[in-house]
Structures are given as structure tokens and as C-alpha cells.
Amino acid sequence: MPKRETGALVAIAFVLVVVLPLLNALPPSSPFHVSNFTLNLFGKFLTYAILALGLDLLWGYAGVLSLGHGVFFGLGAYAMGMHLMLEIGTQSVYQSALPDFMVWNQVKTLPLFWWPFHSALVTLIAIVAIPALVAAAFGFLAFRSRIRGVYFSIITQALALSAWLVFNRNEMNLGGTNGLADFKTIFGFRLNQASTQRGLYVATALALAGAYLLCRWITRTRAGKVLVAIRDSETRVLFSGYAPANYKLFVFVVSAALAGVAGALYAPQVGIITPAKIGVLPSIEMVVWVAAGGRGTLVGAVVGAFGVNWIQSWLTTSYPDLWLLFLGALFMGVVLFFPDGVVGAVARLWARARAVGRRAPVERALEQAAR
Amino acid sequence: MKRLLLLVFVAWLAGPTASHAQSAVKALADLALEDGDTRDAAVTVLGSTRDPKWLEFLTALRDGNVYARKDGGTTEIVVAGAKSTKGDQDVVEITTAYDRTPLGTVPLASLTEVAADRRLRITIKPFLEADETREQLASPDPEMRYGAAVKLGHQADAAAATVVEAAIAKETNARVRHALHEALALIRLAHGEPAVRVLAARTLGGLHSFEAMPALQKLASDAAASAAERDAATAAIRRVERWGLMIRTLETVFHGASLASILLLMSVGLAIVFGLMGVINMAHGELMALGAYSTFVVQNIVRARWPDWFDAYFVVALPVSFVVAAAVGVVLERGVIRRLYGRPLETLLLTWGASLIVQQGLRLWFGAANVDVSSPRWLSGGFTLMTGLTLPFNRLFVIGLAGVSVAGMYWLLFRTNRGLTIRAVTQNRAMSACLGVRAGAVDAVTFGLGAGLAGLAGAALTQIGNVGPSLGQNYIVDSFMVVVTGGVGKLAGTILAAAGIGGLNKGIEPALGAVFAKVAILIAVILFLQRRPAGLFAPRGRHAEA
Numbered sequence: 029m030p031k032r033e034t035g036a037l038v039a040i041a042f043v044l045v046v047v048l049p050l051l052n053a054l055p056p057s058s059p060f061h062v063s064n065f066t067l068n069l070f071g072k073f074l075t076y077a078i079l080a081l082g083l084d085l086l087w088g089y090a091g092v093l094s095l096g097h098g099v100f101f102g103l104g105a106y107a108m109g110m111h112l113m114l115e116i117g118t119q120s121v122y123q124s125a126l127p128d129f130m131v132w133n134q135v136k137t138l139p140l141f142w143w144p145f146h147s148a149l150v151t152l153i154a155i156v157a158i159p160a161l162v163a164a165a166f167g168f169l170a171f172r173s174r175i176r177g178v179y180f181s182i183i184t185q186a187l188a189l190s191a192w193l194v195f196n197r198n199e200m201n202l203g204g205t206n207g208l209a210d211f212k213t214i215f216g217f218r219l220n221q222a223s224t225q226r227g228l229y230v231a232t233a234l235a236l237a238g239a240y241l242l243c244r245w246i247t248r249t250r251a252g253k254v255l256v257a258i259r260d261s262e263t264r265v266l267f268s269g270y271a272p273a274n275y276k277l278f279v280f281v282v283s284a285a286l287a288g289v290a291g292a293l294y295a296p297q298v299g300i301i302t303p304a305k306i307g308v309l310p311s312i313e314m315v316v317w318v319a320a321g322g323r324g325t326l327v328g329a330v331v332g333a334f335g336v337n338w339i340q341s342w343l344t345t346s347y348p349d350l351w352l353l354f355l356g357a358l359f360m361g362v363v364l365f366f367p368d369g370v371v372g373a374v375a376r377l378w379a380r381a382r383a384v385g386r387r388a389p390v391e392r393a394l395e396q397a398a399r
Numbered sequence: 400m401k402r403l404l405l406l407v408f409v410a411w412l413a414g415p416t417a418s419h420a421q422s423a424v425k426a427l428a429d430l431a432l433e434d435g436d437t438r439d440a441a442v443t444v445l446g447s448t449r450d451p452k453w454l455e456f457l458t459a460l461r462d463g464n465v466y467a468r469k470d471g472g473t474t475e476i477v478v479a480g481a482k483s484t485k486g487d488q489d490v491v492e493i494t495t496a497y498d499r500t501p502l503g504t505v506p507l508a509s510l511t512e513v514a515a516d517r518r519l520r521i522t523i524k525p526f527l528e529a530d531e532t533r534e535q536l537a538s539p540d541p542e543m544r545y546g547a548a549v550k551l552g553h554q555a556d557a558a559a560a561t562v563v564e565a566a567i568a569k570e571t572n573a574r575v576r577h578a579l580h581e582a583l584a585l586i587r588l589a590h591g592e593p594a595v596r597v598l599a600a601r602t603l604g605g606l607h608s609f610e611a612m613p614a615l616q617k618l619a620s621d622a623a624a625s626a627a628e629r630d631a632a633t634a635a636i637r638r639v640e641r642w643g644l645m646i647r648t649l650e651t652v653f654h655g656a657s658l659a660s661i662l663l664l665m666s667v668g669l670a671i672v673f674g675l676m677g678v679i680n681m682a683h684g685e686l687m688a689l690g691a692y693s694t695f696v697v698q699n700i701v702r703a704r705w706p707d708w709f710d711a712y713f714v715v716a717l718p719v720s721f722v723v724a725a726a727v728g729v730v731l732e733r734g735v736i737r738r739l740y741g742r743p744l745e746t747l748l749l750t751w752g753a754s755l756i757v758q759q760g761l762r763l764w765f766g767a768a769n770v771d772v773s774s775p776r777w778l779s780g781g782f783t784l785m786t787g788l789t790l791p792f793n794r795l796f797v798i799g800l801a802g803v804s805v806a807g808m809y810w811l812l813f814r815t816n817r818g819l820t821i822r823a824v825t826q827n828r829a830m831s832a833c834l835g836v837r838a839g840a841v842d843a844v845t846f847g848l849g850a851g852l853a854g855l856a857g858a859a860l861t862q863i864g865n866v867g868p869s870l871g872q873n874y875i876v877d878s879f880m881v882v883v884t885g886g887v888g889k890l891a892g893t894i895l896a897a898a899g900i901g902g903l904n905k906g907i908e909p910a911l912g913a914v915f916a917k918v919a920i921l922i923a924v925i926l927f928l929q930r931r932p933a934g935l936f937a938p939r940g941r942h943a944e945a
Contacts (some may be wrong), residue, residue, distance in 0.1 A: 363746075
């Protein structure tokens with residue numbers, strides 16, 4: 029990567045990690061103050077960007093299109109949500125040690141699978157481990173039997189639908205349609221305090237930076253090269269003596285773990301996690317972030333996650349009817365006209381401009397010669 | 400016939416009336432008393448006579464038209480008729496309670512009302528209703544007669560036995576006859592001698608009467624009943640239960656067939672497009688929704704313009720929805736999908752985008768709420784195969800439509816030149832093009848055909864489920880699973896996969912519930928793909944993807 033690009037990325041990271049929180053800490057009267065709302069919104073976008081990075085690694089590099097990443101996002105978010113629910117303790121509406129929805133559903137004792145989430149450490153492990161394990165099991169079966177291309181996408185979409193259906197059920201003891209909400213504290217800090225939210229934001233921004241570095245490292249290793257080769261021709265990679273299934277499984281698991289981390293950071297910042305984040309539509313929306321930003325470039329995933337969600341939060345408040353039309357048009361437009369997304373289009377423009385700039389002296393000389 | 404029935408009715412009533420006459424007179428006098436229990440008993444006596452005239456009197460009592468007239472020492476109960484004003488007095492025409500012989504006009508002040516309080520009205524109600532039930536038994540409408548028969552069975556009133564017997568003798572409708580037999584047996588079970596009850600229990604077992612289960616269970620555990628009675632009841636229960644199990648099994652099979660046919664209708668179009676172009680058409684569900692909404696529009700036009708021909712609208716709607724969806728499909732293919740040939744994942748995203756636009760368009764145009772599509776009369780109701788099992792016409796229709804569509808596809812693919820070119824392009828696009836097949840035209844026609852089938856499926860779905868903008872989403876993932884399981888480009892694979900997934904789904908639904916049945920299906924499909932990664936019927940040969 030050229031030095032200039034690295035410099036730009038470091039500058040952006042500096043703005044996101046240091047400058048924005050500092051501006052938020054300014055008194056509200058200051059003209060440079062960044063409101064809590066904006067910072068929170070950015071925090072949400074950053075979690076999406078973490079997920080988009082993982083998805084890009086999977087789709088943009090290995091050519092595996094998952095339409096079920098909402099599930100992994102949801103698993104991370106629910107794992108964190110369960111810990112936060114237990115942290116509420118008896119401060120809940122019913123002043124019971126059980127979460128409120130269990131009191132409604134007349135569950136008398138805490139289900140066994142909730143117990144480990146009392147511990148913060150177990151939770152922190154779980155938000156990575158659970159999505160990774162689910163992805164490993166699912167991916168192992170799928171890649172082993174060489175389910176690829178469209179087949180894999182369809183199967184993951186069915187996974188998203190099934191997970192959505194299951195999480196909606198009350199008897200799963202995960203809050204049903206209403207999901208988990210009304211969190212009060214996170215690791216002892218009150219969530220309704222601006223400083224806690226700022227801390228969460230900084231944690232998210234750092235996590236994004238870490239995820240970016242991880243993905244960049246993976247793409248530059250030998251394995252990363254094999255991934256791109258798999259994307260371009262899996263059969264040839266197979267015939268060359270590599271086992272594409274293992275590489276794909278590895279990327280799938282990494283990407284699911286990143287989605288889990290994203291979900292875990294999402295839940296406390298947004299304050300609620302429901303099955304609506306898991307289903308078919310949210311999962312495929314995640315794909316369009318990557319597609320719009322530019323797949324195959326890690327920056328593209330981040331740009332796409334930010335851009336599309338920014339537009340979404342603007343459209344859904346100002347013109348709610350138009351959002352789905354826009355989303356549909358975005359899918360079609362990106363696929364038809366910008367196959368490498370915004371970043372790709374900008375890069376192409378840049379390259380053309382440089383080419384014009386380089387040609388210019390020659391043309392000037394020719395013109396002079398003609399005179 | 401109605402009059403004859405009435406005659407039988409009156410003849411039957413005559414008997415009890417005579418024997419009850421004496422107590423009726425006393426009961427009438429009791430009505431004027433204050434004590435609630437006595438009055439209740441009096442009403443029961445009068446109602447039990449089943450005499451239409453007494454029932455008429457009870458109606459008058461309920462409506463507050465009954466008065467007591469003190470005539471010297473005796474109190475006479477009278478029924479009041481028309482009221483009028485004479486001078487400064489309110490006067491009223493009165494008649495006797497039973498025969499309604501006019502007794503002249505008397506001042507209202509000379510009478511005391513025999514008020515029917517809430518308790519009395521409640522006592523009166525069943526007698527009047529029982530009377531209505533008997534009238535319904537004579538109704539020309541079989542549904543009405545059926546309802547009356549079921550009601551009589553529930554009441555199990557000993558006095559009704561003769562009426563039911565008479566009704567059985569005349570009944571021509573098999574379903575009503577069955578219900579009448581059931582009612583008669585229930586009455587006998589409740590009131591007969593032990594020997595009669597044994598017979599009744601046996602009859603109920605033979606009739607596979609689900610209605611009789613509570614009564615039979617009660618008899619089976621009744622310590623006062625004889626051993627023979629209890630045995631008969633237990634045997635009958637076992638018989639009914641066995642029948643119920645068979646019915647449930649058949650029902651599951653039928654529901655499975657019904658779901659399979661819906662899946663098949665949807666996935667046939669999806670599968671041929673997938674086989675031909677390697678394109679998973681994510682907008683397939685929305686093409687279905689377009690078909691459903693076309694049906695809705697056709698229905699509204701027919702209802703507004705030619706209301707007399709309303710029942711025929713569906714016949715028009717089927718081809719219209721095919722054409723509308725096919726047209727949209729061809730536009731989609733020629734407009735955009737064509738440009739992405741050979742890039743299936745991009746096409747998947749593109750068609751998903753198209754589906755969002757169509758879905759939101761429908762929502763903006765027709766509203767987010769479900770629209771109302773009413774079934775034509777020839778599709779409502781059902782065909783009663785046996786006791787307790789009715790197959791709805793709309794489901795039978797969908798099964799039939801799926802069969803016809805698949806047969807049509809077979810004919811088209813294997814008996815026509817167009818089909819030959821479609822199969823050729825599916826097998827080897829480049830070679831077909833070299834041999835002069837216009838692959839682009841084949842793509843357009845096939846895509847249009849697949850889309851048209853989706854429209855047809857949508858039209859059929861209007862008869863079964865709700866019609867809303869997100870109609871397509873409900874089934875689409877299932878039909879993808881069918882295509883993936885069935886394999887590429889083989890109709891037989893699609894049929895088998897649809898039957899398998901539909902049947903399996905309905906088969907495990909009773910045990911696991913709808914949600915976990917779906918999850919189980921997903922797991923089953925993934926495990927199945929372990930053994931056959933390319934679906935049921937993979938193309939054979941020594942070919943490898945580049």
C-alpha cells in the first residue's frame with residue numbers, strides 16, 4: 029500500500045478514535061460540540077463497519093456470498109444482551125432477579141443456558157466464540173460437500189430465516205419478538221451517562237481499527253492470496269493441490285466472529301436487540317453495504333457501511349416510503365453500473381485523472397511542435 | 400312434506416299433553432305466586448309439555464304480556480293483547496292462557512302483571528329454543544337441518560327421540576342423516592335402558608362419532624353403569640379413536656400434498672430459469688405477488704362491471720396473472736439480467752433489488768394492508784371424503800393446477816421444438832449458439848415462462864392465503880430450498896424435492912410446531928446435500944467447472 033494511503037487511513041482513524049469523542053466531551057454550548065446523538069449514531073455505523081469488513085473478507089476476497097450474516101451479528105448481540113439483562117438484577121420493573129420478559133412469560137427460574145452470562149469474562153469470550161462455533165459447524169458441512177456459489181447463498185439465507193423464526197419464539201427464553209432491551213449498566217457503568225456511551229464509542233472505533241488491521245493482515249498473507257485465487261477459480265485451486273474448503277471455512281469463521289463482535293458492541297449502544305436484526309432482509313442489506321462501498325477493498329466495506337446507513341437514517345426519517353425503493357435501486361445500480369462500488373469508481377476516476385495529467389505535457393509538446 | 404312433518408309433530412305432541420293437562424293447570428296458578436322456586440317449577444312443567452300452545456304462552460310470559468286477574472277468591476292467569484285508551488282509562492284485550500279464548504276488554508288497573516324476572520326468563524329459554532330446533536329439523540336447508548341435528552344430540556333430551564326418528568325416515572341428505580343417527584344414539588345413550596345404551600354405544604362407535612366422546616367417556620367410567628355398558632362404551636371409544644387417528648393421518652397426507660403442490664407451482668418456474676441461466680431469481684416471490692394482485696384487480700373489475708358473472712372472474716384472472724407476471728419477467732430479463740450473464744451472485748443481488756422495488760411499489764399502490772380476494776362459489780366448501788374428513792375445493796384446485804402446470808411444462812420441454820432448444824441451451828450454451836439456436840431469445844422466452852408460472856402460483860395462492868405486498872416472502876425461501884435440493888435443470892428433481900419437503904414439513908409439524916419444523920427442514924436439506932451436493936438429479940458426465 030502506498031505511503032500516502034496509509035497516511036490517510038491513519039488520519040481517518042485518528043479523527044474517529046480521538047477527535048470525535050473529544051469534540052463530544054466539549055460543553056454543548058461550544059460550536060464544535062458533537063452531540064451525544066451523533067456520536068451514538070456514529071458508534072452504530074462503526075459496528076456495522078466491523079461486520080462489513082468481515083463480510084468483505086468473505087465475499088470480496090474469497091468470493092463466498094453469505095446471506096445470513098445477520099445471524100452471527102445477532103448471536104453476538106444476544107450474548108452481550110443476556111449479560112446486560114442479568115446485570116440489571118432487581119432494578120427491573122418487576123424487581124425480580126429474572127429479566128422482565130421472563131416474569132411476563134411466567135418463567136420461574138433462570139434457564140440453564142443463561143447462567144454462564146452472569147460472568148463478564150465468559151460473555152466476552154462468548155461473543156466471539158458462539159458465532160465462530162456456529163459458523164464453523166455450518167461452514168464445515170456446507171464447504172465439505174462443496175456447496176458453493178448460489179447454492180451457498182441460498183442455504184445461508186435459509187439459515188437467516190430459520191434463526192429469525194426461532195429467535196421470535198417465546199419458549200426460547202430470549203425475549204421473543206421484543207428481544208432484549210432496557211439495559212441499565214455495562215460492567216458496572218451506567219449506560220444512560222454520556223461518558224459511558226463515549227467509552228463504548230471509543231471501544232467500537234478501536235475494535236474497527238483492530239478488525240481492519242486483522243483483515244489487512246489476512247489478505248496479505250499467503251492464505252489471502254489463495255483466497256483470491258479461490259474466488260477467481262476454485263476448481264483450479266483445488267487441482268493445484270490446495271484444499272479450498274479449509275480456506276473458505278477459516279474466512280467464514282473469522283467473518284462470523286467479527287460479526288459477533290459488531291453485534292456485541294451494537295447492543296449496548298442502541299439499547300435493544302430484537303430478531304428483526306437477524307432475518308433475511310437485514311442480512312442481505314449487509315451485503316449491499318459491501319457492494320456499494322466496493323468489495324475486494326477493505327476501505328470500501330467501511331465506506332459502504334457508513335454511507336448506506338447514513339442515507340438510511342436520513343431517508344427513513346424524512347421519506348420513509350422511499351427507503352425500500354432506494355435500497356432496491358441501490359442493489360440494481362451498484363450491480364449494473366458500479367460493480368466495484370464507490371471506492372472502485374473513485375479509484376478509476378483518480379487513475380484516469382492521473383493518466384490525463386501524465387499525458388498532458390506530451391500533448392503540450394505536440395501542440396508546440398505543431399505551431 | 401313440511402306439512403306432513405308438522406302433522407307427525409302434532410300427533411306426537413298430543414299424547415304427553417293429555418297426561419300433563421292436570422299439572423299444567425296447577426302450574427299456571429303457581430305462576431302468580433311470589434316464590435321463585437315454585438314459579439320456576441311451574442315454567443318447567445309447562446315447557447315440558449312441549450305443547451305449542453303452552454310454548455306460545457311462555458313466549459308471552461317472557462315478553463311481559465301475562466297478567467293475573469283476581470276474580471273474587473280465585474286468581475286467573477290471562478294473556479294481554481292490544482292496549483288502548485278508553486276515556487281516562489287504559490284498557491286491554493285479554494284472552495285465556497291456553498286456548499286464547501277472548502275474555503273481553505278490561506281496564507289495565509284491574510290486572511297485576513306476572514313479571515318474568517331474569518331467573519324466570521333463563522328457565523324459559525331452553526324450552527323455546529328446543530322448539531325452534533324442532534322447526535329447524537323441518538327446514539328445506541340441509542345446513543340448517545344439520546345444525547339442528549347436532550344441537551339435539553348435544554341436548555340429548557329424551558323427549559326428542561321420536562322427532563329424530565321421524566326425521567331420519569324422511570332425510571335424504573347423507574350428511575344430515577349421519578348427524579341424525581348420531582343424535583338419536585346420543586339420546587338413547589343418555590336415557591335408555593342398559594341394553595339400549597349398549598346398543599347406542601355400539602352405534603356411536605360405528606358412526607365414528609367424535610361428538611359422542613365426552614358422553615362415552617362418562618359412561619365408561621360410570622360406576623353405576625353395568626359392566627356390559629362400560630365395555631360397550633370403552634369399545635366404542637377405541638373405535639372412534641382409531642378412526643380419528645386414521646383421519647389425522649389422511650389429513651396430514653393431504654396437507655402435505657397441498658403444501659407440496661404450492662411449492663411445486665412456485666419452484667417449477669424458478670427451477671427452469673436456474674437450470675437454463677444459472678440465475679436464482681430472487682424476484683420470483685414478487686412476480687407471484689404481481690399475479691395475486693392481478694387476480695385482485697380482475698376480481699374488482701368483474702365485480703363492478705359484470706356482477707352476474709362474478710363467479711367466472713377467476714377463470715379470467717388465471718391467464719391475466721400469467722401474462723402480467725410473464726411480461727414483467729421478460730422486461731426484467733431483457734432489460735437488466737441479460738447484462739449479467741455468467742455472474743450468478745450479481746444476478747442474485749440484482750433480482751433482490753428488483754424484488755424490493757416491486758414489493759414497495761405494490762405497497763405504495765395498493766396499501767400495506769392485505770387486500771380482500773373472495774373465492775368464487777365453486778371453490779368454496781369442500782368434498783367430504785368420509786366422516787370427519789373434508790377436503791377443501793381450493794386446496795384440491797391448487798393440487799390440480801400444479802399437476803396441470805407440470806404436465807404443461809413436460810409437454811413444452813419434451814414435445815416441442817422450443818423445448819428442444821431450451822434443453823439444448825441448458826446443456827451447452829456455446830454449442831447451441833454455434834448450431835444456430837438464438838440463445839438470447841431462448842433466455843427471454845424461458846424467463847418469461849418461469850415468471851408466468853410464478854404469476855399463476857400467485858393467482859392460486861389468493862384462494863388459500865392472504866394477499867399482501869409481502870406475499871412472496873412467505874414461501875420464497877422454501878421454494879429456493881426445493882430448487883437447491885432438486886438439482887439443476889431437471890423437472891423430476893424439482894417434483895420430488897417439492898413432494899419431499901412439503902410432505903416432511905407437514906409430517907413433522909404436529910410434533911415440532913411450524914417453526915421448528917422449518918428449522919428441521921433446513922438441517923435435513925443441508926445433511927442431504929452432504930450426500931448429493933448437486934441435488935437429487937445432478938447432470939452426469941466428465942465435466943468440471945473451469
